[in-house]
Amino acid sequence: MTNLERQLSQYAAYHLDRNNIMTHFVGIPLIVFSILCLTARAGVEISGFPMTLAMLLMVLSSIYYLTLDKLFGALMLLLLVLAYPFAVKIAALSMWSWLGASIGIFVVGWVFQFVGHYFEKKKPAFVDDLIGLAIGPLFVLAEFVFLLGFRxxxxxxxxxxxxxKRAAMDMKVQTAS
Structure with a gap:
């Protein structure tokens, strides 16, 4: 089993309900976008080129995704690059408009996440493993690719x-109660 399969199957064990997955198609992109918005304002200028924290996060996360899977990593990088100019526009708003929009998008994204987990009747994956926060966006991308009939x-x-993994988790819960 590859590291990609290990990471995605661990995350998927908390996301087997179709309704939960569908809410994640909305919630996770909103959360990722809000993080880009929040971090696009912080940065420095290097030789006349503005380098933002959002850019650094995009590069680091894309490197991680590329190490897991070249195709998914490249697609994720493309999506982040396409979203970045919109995040910069929000970051250019006045302080309160930027914070309001960014935090508002973040909160709405998490509402979708928790509604999905209500359907699933399972806690979010990151509660047991923080890497779930990084794998979530890749999971949504992979699920979309799978939905299109690829891979x-x-x-x-x-x-x-x-x-x-889900059966083992459920068994563990049953024996604990």
Missing amino acids: KPLHQRILKEAES
Whole structure:
């Protein structure tokens, strides 16, 4: 099993309900975008080029995603690069407008997340493993690619392992109560 399969199946074990996955298609992009908005305002100028914290986060997360999977990493980088100019526009607003918009988007994203976990009847993955915060965006991207009918063998392996992990989690909860 590859590291990608391990990470996505661990995350997927908390996300087997279709309603939960659908809410994540909205919630996670909103959260990621809000983080870009919040961090696009902080930065320094290096040789006349503005370098923001958002850019640094984009580079570091993309490197991580590329180490897990070249295709998913490249797609994630492309999506982040496409979202960045919009985040910069929000970051250029007045202090209170920028904070209000960024925090508002963040909160709405998390509302979608928690509604999804209500359907799932499971806590969010990051509660047990903080890497879930980084894997969430990749999970949503992978689920979209799978929904389009691509990479079916990978999807089947991840789903099989996720169901096995979920059964083990459920068994652990039953024995604890």
